[in-house]
Amino acid sequence: MSQMLQFSYLHVLLTTFLFLFPPLILWRRSKAKAQNSKLPPGPWKLPIIGNLHQLALGGSLPHYSLRDLAQKYGPIIQLQLGEVLAILVSSPEAAKEVLQTHDLVFAQRPHTLAMEVISCDHPGIISSPYGEYWRQMRKICVLELLSTKRVQSFKSVREAETWSMIESIYSSHGVTINLSKTIFSMTNSVVSRAAFGKKCRGQEEFVSTLNELVKYGTGLDIADLFPSLKFIGVLTGMRPALVRLYKRLDKTLDDIIDEHIMKAKEASIRNEFDEPQEEDLVDVLLRLKESTELKFEVTTNHIKGVILDIFAAGGETGAATLEWAMAELLKNPGVMEKAQEEVRKVLRGMAKIEESDIQNLDYLKSVVKETLRLHPPAPLSAREAREKCEIFGYEVPYKTKVIINLWALGRDSKHWKNAECFQPERFDGSSIDFIGTNFEYIPFGAGRRVCPGISFGVSNIELALAQLLYHFDWKLANGAKLEDLDLTEIFSATNRIKNNLLLIANPSVPLLDKKTH
Secondary structure (H helix, E strand, C coil), rough: CCCCCCCCHHHHHHHHHHHHHHHHHHHHHHHHHHHHCCCCCCCEEEEEEEECHHHHHHHCCHHHHHHHHHHCCEEEEEEEEEEEEEEECHHHHHHHHHHHCCCCCEEEEEHHHHHHHHHCCCCCCCCCCCCCHHHHHHHHHHHHCCCCHHHHHHHHHHHHHHHHHHHHHHHHCCCCEEHHHHHHHHHHHHHHHHHCCCCCCCCHHHHHHHHHHHCCCCHHHHHHCCCCEEEEEHHCHHHHHHHHHHHHHHHHHHHHHHHHHHHHHHHHHHHHHHCCCCHHHHHHHHHHEEECCCCCCCCCCHHHHHHHHHHHHHHHHHHHHHHHHHHHHHCCHHEEEEHHHHHHCCCCCCCCHHHHHHHHHHHHHHHHHHHHHHHCCCCCEEEECCCEECCCEEEEECCCCEEEEHHHHHHCCCCCCCCCCCCHHHHHCCCCCCCCCCCCCCCCCHHHHHCCCCHHHHHHHHHHHHHHHHEEEECCCHHHHHCCCCEEEEECCCECCCCCCCCEEECCCCCCCCCCC
């Protein structure tokens, strides 16, 4: 079970009573510093824990609590999260200041225990500090791994895995299926095949281990809020759990990379490189490892780090978005009917839907956009000030953690009419997109640290959603009514629905004896 904070009073009180003296000294120093600076306003604080009690009172979903605090104290406020001084940003205007105007200052991610353990030997893009290494690794991602051409080359993989999911659902039609589990299996298969090619030894263990690891990526665990007290990570069990996961991932990645190296050697012996070979992402990275074009040497550990990043950002986030889209459609039957009507009208008579067919599904694209507005994959995005900075007249000291509430931006009533309602029509004819230029809508972040794999993830979401709506009519299992559908969230590095979607799929477009294109 995850050792995440979830703002439990048990953990807070444990820290308070066991480690009273050292944090008190640090708190007094931070208080004196705050009194001598032009920090933003903020709520009142308690000694040692700062504002953690206010987040705890708001429940286990910090993005909700932070939104409530921002509504009371303003779009830029200061918070004391244990030892950590944080600036909370909750308006598009303030987010633009951080992610565009002062993007270079905030191009770094804060240090976390999970990042420390997992990336100590595997320096990936997500965890690396801003600098030449990070720029080169991101360049590899943008130009080699996740370029438009590379994403398009995995088209057949996405289509095959999505179709496999549809066939699996069809074989179970009329009985209860766990759609959440089915969706996550499909998206992980897509990312696995893109990264590793055909099924590799240890692939399933790798995916399951990484899914477990994602639970520790919030940056709001007790060990991250009291970083000077190194033993807290041991006491809570977080560090031992991370080390265990790290070792498991490391061994599995070694096996997968060794298998690719062996495959390349065998192909070389057979002179199979006379013809172009299909490359998966590990193949690309191994090729770059032997290249002299880069400004630094690519090592096996670098390859491991990049693969971890792609899986963490690609499989989990895409699956969560698709799961939320289906949940919102079920909760809003009028929207479901309209989306299915479009898909079935535009694609009538087709056997298998291909990615090229999606271009004409404007309403479906709006459904995906609206899903991302209400449910961004990561509700909170954290940066760290690389130097002292000023935003709207407020001082942001060096090393200060800045938290952008992406979830709150998408629900800001000043920028969105009926902000809490699921209304895809709001995007009809709108130029607003999720590429990071409209700061009221940045589900994938913005600036230098914007997610480089947007096109890879969205392509998979749109294709899978179109197939699910085209082939099946959906209803809740066990005779449940729409009002019984619980959309409660669970907080982790990825925004997930707490309870799995248990549904019954009734075929609308048969899979057999269909016309082809």
